[in-house]
Amino acid sequence: GENVEQHPSTLSVQEGDSAVIKCTYSDSASNYFPWYKQELGKGPQLIIDIRSNVGEKKDQRIAVTLNKTAKHFSLHITETQPEDSAVYFCAAHNQAGTALIFGKGTTLSVSS
Amino acid sequence: GAVVSQHPSRVICKSGTSVKIECRSLDFQATTMFWYRQFPKKSLMLMATSNEGSKATYEQGVEKDKFLINHASLTLSTLTVTSAHPEDSSFYICSARDPYRQETQYFGPGTRLLVL
Numbered sequence: 001g002e003n004v005e006q007h008p009s010t011l012s013v014q015e016g017d018s019a020v021i022k023c024t025y026s027d028s029a030s031n032y033f034p035w036y037k038q039e040l041g042k043g044p045q046l047i048i049d050i051r052s053n054v055g056e057k058k059d060q061r062i063a064v065t066l067n068k069t070a071k072h073f074s075l076h077i078t079e080t081q082p083e084d085s086a087v088y089f090c091a092a093h094n095q096a097g098t099a100l101i102f103g104k105g106t107t108l109s110v111s112s
Numbered sequence: 113g114a115v116v117s118q119h120p121s122r123v124i125c126k127s128g129t130s131v132k133i134e135c136r137s138l139d140f141q142a143t144t145m146f147w148y149r150q151f152p153k154k155s156l157m158l159m160a161t162s163n164e165g166s167k168a169t170y171e172q173g174v175e176k177d178k179f180l181i182n183h184a185s186l187t188l189s190t191l192t193v194t195s196a197h198p199e200d201s202s203f204y205i206c207s208a209r210d211p212y213r214q215e216t217q218y219f220g221p222g223t224r225l226l227v228l
Contacts, residue, residue, distance in 0.1 A: 046219075049215075099161055
């Protein structure tokens with residue numbers, strides 16, 4: 001089945017710096033790749049997603065890139081702010097095309 | 113984005129009792145909902161896929177008789193943890209698939225279950 005690897009597991013940056021989180025997937029048939037932000041004690045919140053027919057998508061300070069050939073996708077956060085501190089999960093569609101398979105998460109800490 | 117609610121947000125129960133968790137999609141009809149379990153500082157693990165009007169599909173290793181799922185309407189799915197034990201203590205999160213954007217899933221706020 002689908003396997004999603006996410007790196008790094010923890011990331012600490014200074015306010016204003018950029019943060020990059022990378023994920024790889026195993027199933028070449030996967031075609032949908034969302035990113036979720038989860039704050040402590042809350043459910044995951046969808047922040048951006050990308051489908052396999054595009055290579056990049058941007059929404060204000062957040063961008064996602066996809067390399068289908070290499071089977072990896074990345075989340076880019078620019079001008080980080082303390083409120084960006086959270087756990088970020090990448091995910092990919094599994095072989096059945098229904099459920100999402102999640103990476104193990106990245107704990108992002110933005111210090112002011 | 114779409115709104116998904118869960119109730120209760122947290123519950124404490126005695127070992128051996130059953131607990132029901134509700135998941136509702138508030139502004140769209142969800143033919144498919146998903147139930148996840150999350151341990152502290154861990155990722156989300158899919159437990160089962162809940163389809164309206166049919167039996168749930170459970171992931172390998174998840175006991176269907178222990179985690180009963182009912183999806184009786186297009187806006188409500190319930191997860192019942194039967195004969196709960198301390199090892200069932202966890203954070204249970206549901207998600208609902210947006211029918212107009214087939215792949216997109218919106219998550220509920222989660223339910224913290226503590227079994228004493």
